[in-house]
Amino acid sequence: MSLTTIFLLLLYFSLFTFLTTHSKPHLPSPYLSPTTIFPNYQNMLKSFKIFIYNPNTPFTFNSPSQSLFYTTLTLQDSVFVTQDAEQAQLFFVPFPSDLSTRSIARLIRGLRNDLPYWNRTLGADHFYLSCAGIGYESDRNLVELKKNSIQISCFPTPAGKFIPHKDISLPPLASSHAPTNKTTRFLGYARFNWLKESTLVNELSSDPEFLIESEPSDLNSYAERIASSKFCLFEYGGGDVSGIGEALRFGCVPAVVTDRPIQDLPFSDVLRWQEIAVFVERRGVGELKRVLARTCGDRHEKMKGLGVTASRHFVWNETPQPLDSFHTLMYQLWLRRHTIRYVRRESA
Structure with missing residues (x-):
């Protein structure tokens, strides 16, 4: 382990200790x-x-x-x-x-x-x-x-x-491009290939509060469109949810539309997903907009901040860094290290 990695680990641990001993419970x-x-x-x-x-x-x-x-x-x-x-x-x-x-x-x-x-x-x-x-x-x-x-x-x-x-x-690989413009202009954003052939796309395409588009021509535009929206829409089961880590990183609260419980969310042993994402039953645009409206305001700002904090775990590095995707996966494996070891029966 390099000296830089050790230094970063000590820095993270010191910051965590300070926050847990000086913050409200x-x-x-x-x-x-x-x-x-x-x-x-x-x-x-x-x-x-x-x-x-x-x-x-x-x-x-x-x-x-x-x-x-x-x-x-x-x-x-x-x-x-x-x-x-x-x-x-x-x-x-x-x-x-x-x-x-x-x-x-x-x-x-x-x-x-x-x-x-x-x-x-x-x-x-x-x-x-x-x-x-x-x-x-x-x-x-x-x-x-x-x-x-x-x-x-x-x-x-x-x-x-x-x-x-x-x-x-x-977790999927995420873009390293950071947005330059972070002005919020839309209630929701969805990339067309996330929700291809979806009734939800057709119903939202003419709604001025939502930005529905095909895949942007470059990653900088993609990052800025995420950052310009309060919520990023993902349809679980049939849609592409690979951008969920990028949404967290750029301050766009994921709104996951689903018709069944989601059991395979990345880092489910580590992250409190209900604090960083909104889960919406697949009941059409009316239900989606009602849920998003209830989550706006202070609740949205808290989720946005917590999501940015959680997004560090979605970063893949060619040289591993503390708390990145690789190390968080290792941590989940470590949590599973206790197994039952069956006693081998000795032959008579």
């Missing part, structure tokens, strides 16, 4: 556990160890966020990786995105037969990357992988392929 926070996350984060950096199985052949991932996570984890000087499996709290099973289910089952069968670690917990202290997630299969090896091991998938994960409280979703 009931100030809103974007964190589920505001008094414990930073001390726990420090403990994670000091003690968390992962053993990585060697893949049979080199491979790449299809998703940029998957590639960044894998590349960062496997850096030569990674503080999280150990070559001693007995020291590891978790085991990483790497395989390419396009590997068939039959080949994945064969891979798990090899781990079961050749090494002792899988059998100790039936895979409960193992994790893997699969952008689209793995479905339920009849093969014993795939069943244990799906039910027991931690899946890291891309957000949003297809319905039925994410198990809450066990699995983790990767």
Whole structure:
């Protein structure tokens, strides 16, 4: 770990200590556990160890966020990786995105037969990357992988392929372009390809309070249009929600339109999503505008500020930085490090 990284960690920890000891006890926070996350984060950096199985052949991932996570984890000087499996709290099973289910089952069968670690917990202290997630299969090896091991998938994960409280979703890559104009002019903003072929788009396209458009020609314009709106609209299930981290960063409160509970929100173990985003039942424009109107004013300003604070966790860096996407994902893995280790029955 570089001196710069250590300095930044100390700075973050000092700031957190000051805020928690000098602020009012009931100030809103974007964190589920505001008094414990930073001390726990420090403990994670000091003690968390992962053993990585060697893949049979080199491979790449299809998703940029998957590639960044894998590349960062496997850096030569990674503080999280150990070559001693007995020291590891978790085991990483790497395989390419396009590997068939039959080949994945064969891979798990090899781990079961050749090494002792899988059998100790039936895979409960193992994790893997699969952008689209793995479905339920009849093969014993795939069943244990799906039910027991931690899946890291891309957000949003297809319905039925994410198990809450066990699995983790990767936040999408966000633009690094910052807006120059932050004047709020619209109640809501939606990019057309987010809500393609959506009834909501058709109903809002003529409403002067909303900016509905196709993908802007450049990222600077995109950032400024987000910053010029109070709410950024995302339709969960059929729409593109990849810009949710950018909305938080640029002060546009995400308004997520959905017809079912969302279980795969990024960093759901860390962030209090109800404090940084609005969730609207899919009941048409009237319901959407009523919910947004109730959230305007002081409530909106608080959510906006908390969202900007939370957005630090959505930043991907080629060189990892404290509390960025990579480290927050590692923190979620660290929270899952306690698993039941089944006692191996000795033969008579």
